[in-house]
Amino acid sequence: MIILKNKKWRYAYVLIGILLFLCAACAWGKAGVENPLPPVSQNDQQDDDPPAEIPSSNEDPENNNKGDQEDPISDETVPVINKIEPEKTQTVDTKPFWQSEAARITNNLISIAAAAQKDYKENGAKRGWMSKDGLLYNYYEGKYITTDTLVADGYLEKGLNPSDYKILLLNGSDLEEMDGATVPAASADFGVFAAIKQSNKYLIASTSGKIGTISEESFNSLLAKNNQNNGKIVRLSSASVEYERILNYISLFEGRFDEYYVREIRMDNKHAVVVFSNKANTANIKEYILENENNFWEVVYPNAQMEYYPITTINRYIPTLNVELLPTYTLASWRGGIYREQGGVEAALFSAKAISSSSEIAYQCATAACAYAVLTNGSRYACYSEGGIWKAKFVASDYEARKFLKEKTGIDYGFLILDD
Known part of the structure; x- marks a missing residue:
């Protein structure tokens, strides 16, 4: 050991030692920052510190956001939730922040059209649903179908004002003729459409999507094309000239001149409904519907006696027919129960x-x-x-x-x- 007898040198060496100690401490701290300790495994955790719980996607999203820090969520991680139930079509009565007002209304129209089409297809015939002047109508109850009807039937979620929307039942080909409308092939036939008035125009959609926007004048013209008010309904007398003319056109249609036993002929200015049989077999009763075009009668619906639900079925093919022309009895329900002799x-x-x-x-x-x-x-x-x-x-x-x-x-x- 070296003994420093000079106090100056003794103080110098002490100062140098302190400086070396501080340098070493700094170096050690830097190394600790750059090389953190490895994470503690689950086996090293203490029993009184349970693992953090991660809520599942099925839990209430409001309870999942109670943390102090919110992490940004990318579009790829947002789950898409389908809110359409198997038997109901859900409307959008409150718009999400990312959806425009126009898109919300269009989606509502599509939902209404889809719900009405399904209800019409599954229940319409038994209930006498039909197109009355272009609008979906319940013949037996004497009222038009609204969104409230679809809600009550379980085909649409509630939340829409029924007075805002009109539910149409007509040929898509007629709608295609209107300026501003583009009807897809899937909606070109007879089916349901939904419409809403915006200013002086109507926005229309089908189950296939948006059809377009047409003027109020075009919309009224579309409904008028399906008008069923074709004049006064009369029952023809067997002594009238028109009575014989109609029977002659039936003979032409059947390809033979025959003698008929007529039960009744009812007509207006556009259509005639004839219930008859030939004289050879009074039990073989037929029901024909004819249309008058330029004073010429043409059979447009033969064998209507086969239809169990004539109101809905015949209306689908002849929407301009005033169904009050049809007889109050349904011949199909008597099939096999009518005899020519008793x-x-x-x-x-x-x-x-x-x-x-x-x-x-x-x-x-x-x-x-x-x-x-x-x-x-x-x-x-x-x-x-x-x-x-x-x-x-x-x-x-x-x-x-x-x-x-x-x-x-x-x-x-x-x-x-x-x-x-």
Whole structure:
């Protein structure tokens, strides 16, 4: 050991030692910053410090944002949530910040059209839904279909003002003719559209998307094209000239001239509905719909007697037809239940002393419960089964016969009764 006897040198060496110590300490601190300790593994954590919980994507997003620091989220990490339920079409009643007002309204129109189309397809026929002057209409309830109807049926989420929107049922090809409208091929046929008025124009969409914007004048013209007010409805007399003309056009359509037993012909200025059979088989009842074009009649819907839901089905193909022309009975529901002869009728006529021979019956058409007969002398009888016994009542006209059977049974048997 070196002993420093000189105090000056002793103080110098002490100062140098202090400086060396400070330099070493600085170097050590720098190394600690550049090389941090490795993270503590889960096995090294203490039992009283549980791991941080990461909320799953299914939890309430409001509870997931309670931290002090918000991390930016990229577009790629934002989950897309489909809010359309299997049986309902959800509208957008509040717009997200990224969506324009025009887009929100268009989406609402598409949702309404999709919901109405589905409801019409699944339930419309049984409820008598049809196009009335271009708008979706419930014939049996006598009211137009609104968004409230679709909500009540479970096809649309609530939240829309029904007075803001119009639900159309018409041919897309008619809409295509309007300036400002572009109808995709998927919507070109008869179907549902939704519209909303904006200033003096109408924004229209279908289930396929936005159709376009047309003027109010064009919109009214579109509805007028589907107008069903075609003049006064009348029942033609068998003595009228038009009566025979219509039957001749039916003969031309069927390709043979035949004699017919007509039940009724009802017509307005545009259409005629004829219920008839040939004389060879009174039970083979047909229902034809004709259209008048430039004073020429053309069969546009033959065999309407096959339709179980004539209001909706026929309206789909002839939307301009006033459905009040159609008979109140549905012939399809009587299929297989109409007979050209009924043994009970002959017995009833004998009992009433109306005939002495079956050859005196010129016309007969019946069901299992009611019938109508016309004798060779022109007498008419409404017949019915009561307690298993057939009875015959003399009537003065076809009108009286129809009224009598309706009052007796509550059923319209007009398809049995020969037109006078």
